[in-house]
Amino acid sequence: MSSTGIRLHAPAPGWSISADVVVVGSGVAGLTAALRCEAAGLTTVVVTKARLDDGSTRWAQGGIAAALGEGDTPEQHLDDTLVAGAGLCDEEAVRILVTEGPDAVRRLIETGAQFDESSEGGLELTREGGHHRRRIAHAGGDATGAEISRALVEAVRARGLRTVENALVLDLLTDAEGRTAGVTLHVMGEGQHDGVGAVHAPAVVLATGGMGQVFSATTNPSVSTGDGVALALRAGAEVSDLEFVQFHPTVLFLGPDAEGQQPLVSEAVRGEDAHLVDADGVRFMQGQHELAELAPRDIVAKGILRRMQEQEAEHMFLDARHFGADMWEHRFPTILAACRAHGIDPVTEPIPVAPAAHYASGGVRTDSRGRTTVPGLYACGEVACTGVHGANRLASNSLLEGLVYAERIAADIAANGLDARLPQPLPHPEIPEHPLLTPEARFTIQRIMTNGAGVLRSAESLAKAADQLQQLHTDARDALAENGKTAEAGVDTWEATNLLCVARVLVAAARLREETRGCHWREDRPERDDTTWRRHIVVRLNPDRTLAVHTTDTTNFPTTLPPKAPQEQ
Helix, strand or coil: CCCCCCCECCCCCCCEEECCEEEECCCHHHHHHHHHHHHCCCCEEEECCCCCCCCHHHHCCCCEECCCCCCCCHHHHHHHHHHHCCCCCCHHHHHHHHHHHHHHHHHHHHHCCCCCECCCCCECEECCCCCCCCCEECCCCCCHHHHHHHHHHHHHHHCCCEEECCEEEEEEEECCCCCEEEEEEEECCCCCCCEEEEEECCEEEECCCCCHHHCCEECCCCCCCCHHHHHHHHCCCCEECCCCEEEEEEEECCCCCCCEECCECCHHHHHCCCEEECCCCCECCECCECCHHHCCHHHHHHHHHHHHHHHCCCCEEEECHHHHHHHHHHHCHHHHHHHHHCCCCCCCCCEEEEEEEEEECCEEECCCCCECCCCCEEECHHHEECCCCCCCCCCCHHHHHHHHHHHHHHHHHHHHCCCCCCCCCCCCCCCCCECCCCCCHHHHHHHHHHHHCCCCECHHHHHHHHHHHHHHHHHHHHHHHHHCCCCCCCHHHHHHHHHHHHHHHHHHHHHHCCCCECCECECCCCCCCHHHHCCCEEEEECCCCCEEEEECCCCCCCCCCCCCCCCCC
């Protein structure tokens, strides 16, 4: 796969460091990959956009899923995952996840993560949507992600790994043969480096998290602007299944005009028997699915939205008053505090909830070792599309996927060795290859995506969104071509430009998939069509910045490795 030659408009690197591996991101996937690479004797640098513990991992409330309980098996976990994925999971990828998952969690515990234990001394396990067994390990009641992040950050610091914090990665460096040669990045005025620089390395691991900020309302932190997917596209990598954005059904409703990151009300609350009700107190999920409130997330989100439409309501309610104060304070202290901070006391009143953008099931396409279609570039965690999640992620599989596939990436890098010579990156282009958007474009993109490509989509809404996004793209391109002008390079403009890139891909894939499947809900195509659409949609960026979109022949991904050259006879 050849590079597009496209890079963000940015100054040439003013400083550089070298390593065997550079890991971009500091969530469960990134820090696990870094620790395993370091343990294998590889010089490893971790680059992260904010502080080490500021990614999406620390916001994860529910927990991490694995077959750790009595009577549970990886096979049962696999079955639940395949059902949630609505026919598009890669079964081999899921089998890797569920069979390697339990030991990976045990290694996480050995690293220092402390999960909640039952009175008998074993792990206290709970259920979430789509799971037929209690297999969710949690910490601090509803602070699992924070505990995992704490343990991994402490391990990274204890082992003295080199880290570059407050750094937005800009683009992948490649050599003349198209192989990975490192990354360029901008450090935001703190630490030992400042401004634009480079980390030269023959292996780059993308673990940059999601792209929830492409929508107006999301559970994702402000740093989740799709930087990893956009970087990979500019580098020539393929992305897949980006149309499958999971909207968490129960996000604290803060008003119709609320924007940005909004508080999540964990699925674990429903796992402990909280009920979804309308304003009259009527439970509406019963009869819609055998698991009622614990159905897979797409089904619950659709159930909430249908009821909202029927009653012309802005939200529904989650009723857990029967928990009592003691259970709220000990099992869900984080959620309790968030609700009370917004004037709602779940001990005495139902919680207003509505769906919001939560998780990208698609991303940079990888194989079972985390390898992308660009040699030397790996991806894991939410930025990646391993095939595990299919059309809809099963609750609490995300932390496990980041953990398992990060370990596999480190093993692959260590097993295959690295060239003793650092690859020589192509020189920085003198002319900006990619125009930048103004910071205000971020909010325009979010409104376009929420209105046209949110939970409810149609051919008409998606076509309108595509036209509006194309206009933003065309205006920026024409301004650069006609007078050489582009927005001033900076974090806000780079983020807005990345958001436009991933938004265009998401809408292109959503327009092509003319069916409803998993978390992709087309109002004009309400039925699932296995004959035509039990396929993956793969997108790459052309050198002229147009999109090349195609579908796979089967549910299986083609190999990410280039074909071998024929041997001479």
